[in-house]
Amino acid sequence: MIGAGHAGLAVSHFLSQRSIGHVVIERGEVANTWRTERWDSLRLLTPNWQSRLPGLEYDGDDPDGYMTMPEVIEFIDTYAKTVDAPLSTHTTVKSLRPNHEGYEVVTDDGTWSSPTVVLATGGFNLANIPAIADAVPGSIETVTPLQYRGPDQLPDGAVLVVGASATGIQIAEEVHASGRPVTLSVGEHVRLPRVYRGKDIMWWMDRTGVLDERYDEVDDLVRARNIPSPQLVGTPERRTLDLNALTDQGVRLVGRVAGIVDGRAQLSGSMRNLCNLADLKMDRLLGTIDDWVLENGLEREVEASHRFAPTRVEESPPVSLDLADGRISSIIWATGFRPDYSWLHARVLDRKGRLRHDAGVVTDAPGLYRIGLNMLRRRKSSFIHGAEDDARDLTDHLAAFAGVDSPV
């Protein structure tokens, strides 16, 4: 096992259940990325009742709340102790390559050899920064969400936040509230209300089976694996943070940054359609929820069906933005993340550097597995509670491969 986050520990749990010997190698502490690569105010997007792992349920007194980062770390720490994972922390993997036995894993604390390796190294190791970032004027400070801790680390002045998914909208709100006027560049996004008909949207997606939808049931897996994270925030008030809320707070919405030439950002004219698409898709989900309520005779038990106001887009949004006139002092690239495979020395990546795998079973690499990616096996794969089913399935596959077929 490489990685002692929630997914790696869940696999460890199932391996231990089958008495399959293993070690969980972790470059830092348990839940390392939650400790070191998240901003201070972040809370989980999933409610507490949904924070469950095989063998551990949330047992606090706020099932509808959202964990802060210290709470997430404590939860995963508790889990590591609960499953009694055989940990090797503060051990950094330098390389993985095939050998006669299966795979050789070289770490800064010795070398391991094993017929099977599970990669549970997270899906958000590196910030995706578009190539056009090279053309940003040198006077502007640029920050990635992995570096961002809070607005105080930014210089005074206006801020351009590029990207309007979960990360971008949350950072945009916080930075704008700090007195640094935010312009938010909006590309393709997924709009969701925090609460619908009195219930958390995650509750609906859980109950209606949306989150259990399997990778082999969706009609476009490429698209499903690349869907941006939904516009959600976890707050004690269970607030909806969508583009209309940001507009109300004074954040200015502009189109996707499509190019930067001579110190000017060129902004795509497609924002209206992208907002329209997101509204239509949200309404389709709400329609699915309404149908489910009707079919299950729950009409009286939840609040009435309704729709949210369409996303407001100004009549003619600007198609360019001056980055050189001194008004914008920093840019935050909330343009997504990708895994780091630089240490993977095996022919397992495609031409774009993505791992080739069939639902977590790495292609052309017998005994090599991956867990913890978007839509790996199910819509919920990237959520904490999504680790259980994926870990069980992959452990089954691994056990069959290793010739350890029956659960103990």
Add this chain to the structure above:
Amino acid sequence: MTTTDTPVNNGVNVQALLDARNALVDAPEAAQFTWKASTEWKGGTHSHSVVEEFFGLGGDQAHRTIFTFDADHPEVFASEDHGATPVEFVLVGLASCLTAGVAAVAQNRGIQLNSVTATIEGDMDILGILGGDPEVRNGFNHIKVKYDIDADASQEDIEALVAQSQKRSAVFDVITNPTNVTVEVN
């Protein structure tokens, strides 16, 4: 609403497109296309363009027949008006591309189209091209497309068709996003 067993037919071979996508993901070099046109000046602002060949799927390709286009400016520009203005060709390109997309998306979603019409308008301040105001751009400052669609689908599904068509449209992308253009003289 009537139900019928007649399969949806918008005249788009969606299966061929889906097969092509699957094949091209594995052979990305074959997905590299080059579109071509040649244009000859006829006099005044009148030009005559020919479209015949293009490159794609790893080789030279040709249309079934040669297509020709005359472009000119209208008489209010003191021209002879032998054809649509170039900016009108851009509008035609956008509306045609979006409409093809509507048909393809409808086919893929099992929606029968009965009629589709688009009207398109591009607003322009011609002080830009005349050099009369350096703050005015040459191109359109806004393009508006309006669709009238009769289809066996809800209003919401029809709106989703049009939205998805924009998302997958080459010309919509060309117009809404910047493109590097190189013009050389032999």
